[in-house]
Amino acid sequence: MPRDKPAAEPAPITAHVVYDTYATFTVSRSWQPAVNIYERPDGLRVCVELAGVDKRQIDVRVEPGRLTIRGVREAPEPSPRGAGGSMRIVCMEIDYGVFERVIALPDRVDLGGVTSTYRSGWLWVHLPYQVSGRP
Amino acid sequence: MGKKRATRRTSEPVAADADSSQVVIPDTLPILPVRGMVMLPGTITPITIGRPSSRKLLDDSLPQSKVIGVLTQRDEEQEEPGIEELFNVGSAGLVLKLVRQPDETVQIIVHGLRRVVAGEAVRENPYLVARVSTPDEKPGSGRGFAAAVNQLRDQARELIAITPGVPEEALRVLMNIDDPSNLADFLVANLNLEVEQKQDLLEEFDVAKRVRAVHRHVSTQLQIQQLQQKIQQDVQTSIGDAQRKFFLREQLKAIQKELGDDGEEEESFVDQIRQRLEEADPPEAVMAEAERELNRLATIPPASPEYSVISGYLELIADLPWNIASEDELDLVKARKVLDRDHFDLEKVKRRLIEYLAVRKLNPEGRGPILCLVGPPGVGKTSLGQSVADALGRKFARLSLGGIRDEAEVRGHRRTYIGAMPGRIIQEIRRAGTNNPVMMLDEVDKLGADFRGDPASALLEVLDPRQNMAFVDRYLDVPFDLSQVLFIATANYMGNIPPALLDRMELIDIPGYTDHDKLAIARKYLVPRQLRENGLKAAQCKVYVSAVKTIIEHYTREAGVRELERQIGAVCRGVAATVAAKRNGRAKPVAVDDKKVRELLGPEKFVRELDTRTRTPGVVIGLAYTPTGGDVLFIEATGYAGAGKVQITGQLGEVMKESAAAALSLFKSRADQLGYDAAQLAKQDIHIHVPAGAVPKDGPSAGVAMYTAIASLLLGRPVRQRLAMTGEITLRGRVLPIGGVKEKTLAAARAGIKTVLLPEQNRRDMEEVDAKVKDKLTFRFVESVDQVLQHALGVKPANIKA
Missing domain, CATH: 2.30.130.40 (LON domain-like)
Known part of the structure; x- marks a missing residue:
């Protein structure tokens, strides 16, 4: 079914709700980073919240109708050495490990023109629309 | 940070390398x-x-x-x-x-x-x-396993769908799990199971076995859920229905209020009934019963079936004329005039009715008599009822009892039955609107009786003047006073009226009409009526007396006048056809005389056959009393060589057969005196036949005729011409009296008989015999069979022992 609007499944929000009442099953054992998506006349701008990830460990793929962002984020942990080997985790809220996010794309996206940049913990993916008249 | 070209792939599945992060x-x-x-x-x-x-x-x-x-x-x-x-x-x-x-x-x-x-x-x-x-699991395989997994997935989906409170997400997750082991584990985690059960499933490393075990649990829970859902729905439906009805009823009230001119003055149905009941003012006991039902009615919702049952009952009570009676017309002269206007002759009936009026005049509290008019069809019994009501100035109600088999028709159904109704009597009273109508109980001799009950017995209560002041209809369930009702029953034949019923009624015989009566009736009523009905004016058609006489003698043979009226009608139609065919409306009136009648009605239907039939020995004319009046009856006897056997035919009843046997014995005992050799009897058979064979006949009154027929046959002497006889015989040779003298003599006169032999004891009935008949016939009264033979055959026994 052709789409003309981008769509991201709202996984990170519901996940918290579900945890409290319901044993959830995850197939891929991955977490899903939060995204913002902006639409402009010339194309889409997708911003992925991916702080603390080495840019080289982010895999951005585009296929017709689909944008996939995946990678691994290590848990951000201080080195235990300075403290004489003694440390306890008081709180651990930040997702870690394998992440994967799939975003459905409208057909108009020019797959050849997709670019991405990583800046200050945000991964920006620029998805331009095809110039009208082009097939 | 610089830009990075996004990798672009098109065919490789996305999740293929998800295991790269496998945790060790x-x-x-x-x-x-x-x-x-x-x-x-x-x-x-x-x-x-x-x-x-x-x-x-x-x-x-x-x-x-x-x-x-x-x-x-x-x-x-x-x-x-x-x-x-x-x-x-x-x-x-x-x-x-x-x-x-x-x-x-x-x-x-x-x-x-x-x-x-x-x-x-x-x-x-x-x-x-x-x-x-971390031992490896034993993965399942094979087609059966795949099927089991699919089934598990389907049932799990169903379970998720009907289980309240499960997030939609669960369904999506379920459909996305491909691995059977994962599927089973996901379900185990989310099923409502005991810890031990879950642990058992956790310990199951054989995937196929785990899938089967989980499947069992899923099925069980599915069934429980389905049951719960059904119960839930049932509960909801019943609550929903009650609420809906309540809501609709409230709406209805609101609508009724809007429709009514003024909500304040609007009377509820209950109030209306109460008012009508008070107006009807029934006796105290009845009012108490009505009051009780009324109170019940007020508490029942109008939609309940009980409501209409009770309201129907109360309406009946309110409608019944507990106190409404019409004023009797007590002017005897005027009453007589009305009766005379509508009916010719019927002297006895009219006299009895006038007597009743006279008694009413002297004693207004007297009870109504119960009269029973017995007579052949077509003599005007039923129409008499209406004229009696007219003469008395009362309402007229007619109840046809012919064929009624169910006593509930008379006495009603108990109110407990759905569709129960009051009996016909109460219904007619309600319709008449007065408690003293003339009530005609038509065809009382044709009441049926079977396993459903005996309506005749139910009528006993109605017709007993000492009981009917408190007649209890089963539906009404309270007594109603019928004592002011003037009951007139009609019947064709007294023999068919149950004796107990007969006992309660005052019988008035209405005999058939003589030819002379018929002529008068035809001239006064039938001809004018038929002319009118066929659109003929007196100026267009003149009916002569000779024409009517011809119709009476040759085209009808009946006690009443129905067929006569039909034949007159046929003549009038014929005339109407002629008149209408003529162009000139002012043509001469059509004259109807006996010739014209023969032309219009065809050959004569009834021929006097007496002379030809009675010339041989062994043929005798008897007289019979039938439901349709009197009739002549031929009795034939013939003999032939045989061994002394007797055969009796002609649809005869037991009594008539016995009477024939008695006649034969009587003849044998007197053979000597009559000069007949009794030994001859042993050498021949005798056959007695009474035509017409298709009509059933019974009764003892043909005994004399049977005896005469046998004597005439065996002695070889024909009976005198145009002689008829009736009477019962004993074995001693005595002649006993019979009933229906008037009808029998009438029939004899009609048939052209000249002489009639009657039992001596019937001499006192001669009063009733019409004067015109007396003129036509010669009567001979006989006491013994010997006298009969003397008159009929001219034989005198040699030695009378008596």
Whole structure:
């Protein structure tokens, strides 16, 4: 079914709700980073919240109708050495490990023109629309 | 940070390399004991940590490794379980998140990784650390397994769909799990199972067996859910129905209020009935009963079937004329005039009615008589009822009892039956609107009786003047006074009226009409009426007396005048055809005389056949009394060579057959005196026949005729011409009286008989015999059979012993 609007499944929000009442099953054992998506006349701008990830460990793929962002984020942990080997985790809220996010794309996206940049913990993916008249 | 060209792939499945992050499970794991739950691989489970040892475990181990072993306690009560006190199969889990509450309890979210089997403990303090192994599962295979997995998935989907409170997401997850082992674990985690059951399933490394076991649980829960859903729906429906009805009723009230001119003055149905009841003013006992029903009515919702039953009953009570009576017309002269206007002759009936009026005049409280008019059809019994009502100035109600078999028709159904109605009597009274109508009980001799009841017996109560003042209809259930009703019953034949019923009525015989009466009736009533009905004016058609006489003599043979009227009608139609065919409306009137009648009606229907039939010995004319008046009857006897046998035919009843046997015995006993050799009898058979064979006949009054027929045959002497006879015989030869003298003589006169032999004891009935008949006939009264033979055959016995 052709789409003309981008769509991201709202996984990170519901996940918290579900945890409290319901044993959830995850197939891929991955977490899903939060995204913002902006639409402009010339194309889409997708911003992925991916702080603390080495840019080289982010895999951005585009296929017709689909944008996939995946990678691994290590848990951000201080080195235990300075403290004489003694440390306890008081709180651990930040997702870690394998992440994967799939975003459905409208057909108009020019797959050849997709670019991405990583800046200050945000991964920006620029998805331009095809110039009208082009097939 | 510079731009990076996004990789572009088009064909490779997205999730293919998801295992790249496979978490390695070490040989030894810190063991987190849990109670009341079982963690399954693949699930993300929140666990609340309260025990200090467990907190210590997390504090110490998490900085090194996020993987822990989660094992369930065998005994929930145990505070610090050792390794033996835990189930040895559990899950290795990855701690995803950790949050501390202000009271130091810790909430962790653990992602179950895979099944582990705990071995010996490496240390027990301050928390358990144990060796673990991770045996491989035995994967399922084969077509049966695939089918089982599909079925499990389908049933699970159904279960999710009907289980309230399950997020939609669950369904999506279910459909996305491809691996059967994961599917089973996901379901185990979410099914409502006991800890032990979950543990058993966790310990099942054979996937095929686990799938089957989970399937059983899913089916069970599905059935329970379906049942619950059904119960839930039923409960909802019943509540919904009640609410709906209530709501609609409220709306109806609102609508009624809007429709009424003034809500204040609007009377409820109950009030209306109450008012009508008060107006009807029934006796106290009845009013009490009505009041009771009225109170019940007020508490029943109008939609209830009971409501219409009670309201129907109360309406009947309100409608019945408890106190309404019409004023009797007590002017005897005027009453007589009305009766004379409508009916010719019927002297006895008219006289009785006038007497009744006279008594009413003198004693207004007297009871109504119950008259029964008995006579052949077509003599005007039924129409007499209407004229009596006219003469008395009363309402007229007619009840046709012919063919009624069910006593409930007379006395009504009990109100407990659905569709119960009052009996016909109460219904007619209600219709008449007065409590003293003339009530005609038509065809009382044609009442039926079978297993449903005996309506004649029910009528007994109605017709008994001492009982009918408190007639209780079963539907009405309270007594109604019928004593002011003037009952007139009619019947064709007295013999068919049940004796008990007959006993309660005052019989008035209405005999058939003589030819002379018929002529008068035809001239006065029938001809004018038929002319009118056929659109003929007196100026267009002149009917002569000769014409009517011809019709009476040759085209009809009946006691009443129905056929006569039909034949006159046929003549009038013929005339009407002629008149209408003529162009000139002012042509001469058509004259109808006997010739014209023959022309219009064709050949004569009834021929006098007396002379030809009675010329041979053995043929006698008897006289019979039938429901349709009197009639002449031929009795034929013939003999032939045989052995003294007797045969009797002609649809004769038992009594008539016996009478024939008696006649034969009587003849044998007197053979000597009559000069007949009795030995001859042994050499011949005798056959007695009474035509017409298709009509049933019975009664003893043909005895004399039978005897004469036998004597005439055996003595070889024909009976005198135009002689008829009637009378019962005894074996001693005496002639006993018979009934219906008037009808029989009438029939004899009609048939052209000249002489009639009657029993001596019937001489007193001569008063009733019409004067015109007396003129035509010669009567001979006889006491013994010898006299009969003397008159009929001219034979005188040699030696009368008497």
